Each structure stands twice: as C-alpha cells, then as structure tokens.
Amino acid sequence: MQPNSIIIQQETKVDHKFVFEIHKQAFKREEEAILVDRLRTSPMYVPSLSLIAITGQRIAGHILFTEIKIGGRNVKALALAPVSVLPEFQQQGIGGMLIREGLSKATEAGYGSVIVLGHEHYYPKFGFVPASKWGITSPFDVPDNFFMGMELFPGALDGVSGMVEYAPEFMS
Numbered sequence: 001m002q003p004n005s006i007i008i009q010q011e012t013k014v015d016h017k018f019v020f021e022i023h024k025q026a027f028k029r030e031e032e033a034i035l036v037d038r039l040r041t042s043p044m045y046v047p048s049l050s051l052i053a054i055t056g057q058r059i060a061g062h063i064l065f066t067e068i069k070i071g072g073r074n075v076k077a078l079a080l081a082p083v084s085v086l087p088e089f090q091q092q093g094i095g096g097m098l099i100r101e102g103l104s105k106a107t108e109a110g111y112g113s114v115i116v117l118g119h120e121h122y123y124p125k126f127g128f129v130p131a132s133k134w135g136i137t138s139p140f141d142v143p144d145n146f147f148m149g150m151e152l153f154p155g156a157l158d159g160v161s162g163m164v165e166y167a168p169e170f171m172s
Contacts, residue, residue, distance in 0.1 A: 005055055005056070006094060008051055018059045019033075019052065020033040020036070022061060023036055023062065025084075035082070035170065045066055045067075049078070049106060050063075051064075051101060053094045053097060055089065061084060064081065064083075065078040065080055066078065070161070076110060076113075078115070080114050081170075083099060107152040116147075117138065118148065124148070129149065130145055130147065
C-alpha cells in the first residue's frame, strides 16, 4: 500500500458506526468502541481531534484525543486514546499516520502536551517518554514505561506535575 493512498480527515457522524466496528475488531472486544461512543458526549471531547484514515472507499482506522487535566489544572493537555486500525490494514503504517496527523492537528489547535498509556516500544518512536520525567502520574496502576507523555512545544510541561485526570467516561 502506498502511504499517499491514505486520507486522514475529521470523523463525521456518518462514520460513527464504522468507527465502532474498527475498535471492536482491532481490540477483539467492544469496550474501546463503547468508550469512544461515550467520549463523544463528554465536555472533554475535541471533535477536530477525532480522525479517521480512509483507504479507497473504506475507513481503515481511527484515533481520538480528549482533553485532560494534570494535577487538577487545566494545562491544554490531551490524552491519546484509543487508536485502532482494522486487522486487515495493520502493519501498514496507518496507525502511525493517524498519530502523526493527530499530533500535528493538536499542535495547530494550541495544545501543549499529550499523554498516552500504551506500548513501551511503539509510542517512543513518535517522541513519547515516560511521563514520570515531569512528575506526571497515572490514575491507573500501570508500569512507568507504559504511561508516557510528550511536549508539543518545548517547555509545555514546565512546572506541570501530578495525576492525570481523564474524562469521567474513562473511569466508568
């Protein structure tokens, strides 16, 4: 597959049922798909940062960023979660394209940082490092190297520390 055959664009309401199926198939369960549906109703939802990857006439992947607080403060920070690609399109760079485009759009929108709970060998290639570097902690019991952050511009996390507060929909 040629990378230029993938179009990344903002999700629309018409895409919701396809996005649900992408997460369901990618994770082999419905929890992440249900979470995405619930996050769309959250005040922390950022519609411009709910992106789909289209190849041909099919939606092959989806990524979602939602606003978070860190240490009880509003700091123009985001959580990246979830990102999914249909199984038949995995290992072709689509997830990476969604992540890079999402980070770019987040930067353009004025966000300063992104937190992700994810694979310790995958996310560092996009610039993520353990969030403990800034004294940022997870509300979940996870290994330090799986809870990562990145600054979208230098110094965005200067003086920021504490526990991440996700949209309530993550916790229920």
